[in-house]
Amino acid sequence: MVADGYLLPLADGVAHVTFSSNVLEHVADPPTFLSELIRVTRPGGLIYVSFTNWLSPWGGHEWAPWHYLGAERARARYRRRTGKDAKHTLGENLFAVHIGRTLRQVRGRDDVTVVSARSRYWPFLAETVVKAPGLREFATWNLLLILRRCPP
Incomplete structure (x- = not known):
């Protein structure tokens, strides 16, 4: 099942266990x-x-640990080093949790x-x-x- 995590297509109280791994920083x-x-x-x-x-050494994901110097600066460094844009953008698909x-x-x-x-x-x-x-x-x-x- 593919669903929106904000609106799960499930009734109240149906799951014995719910599990979310490394999603919270992306909402x-x-x-x-x-x-x-x-x-x-x-x-x-x-x-x-x-x-x-966010403040962990991997908080910036692919542009970590340079996120400590600022998200845009870290993304620019990633672009210079790899020749491509980072897949994560702070405030769009990565959030400081x-x-x-x-x-x-x-x-x-x-x-x-x-x-x-x-x-x-x-x-x-x-x-x-x-x-x-x-x-x-x-x-x-x-x-x-x-x-x-x-x-x-």
Whole structure:
């Protein structure tokens, strides 16, 4: 099934598990995208969401880590080095998603609880680094959120 992540063609609460890997940084409205995943997940079900956060070394995707110097500058460098345009453009198909903001958004909801918020690629850091504001934005690289849908 191919569908719009903002408008999934599924009834409320039909999925035991919903899964999104490295999509959140490609949607303009992450809270709405997450709301749709939560909507289709049954009470007690799990929502797995992982994403590359903007301030991580891979936040700029193919033009990382030069995104630290600015998105347009990084894209121009990519064009000079490869002779072609980068496939990602900040504000069009790549968006600056941050761990702290995302955690506040999901923790502020009453329809999910956070089961785990951890570094996906640094298992030895696991949940520890995610608890350190500032550091988590650079050191996590890719956040894995596991949420549980609460009963209504």
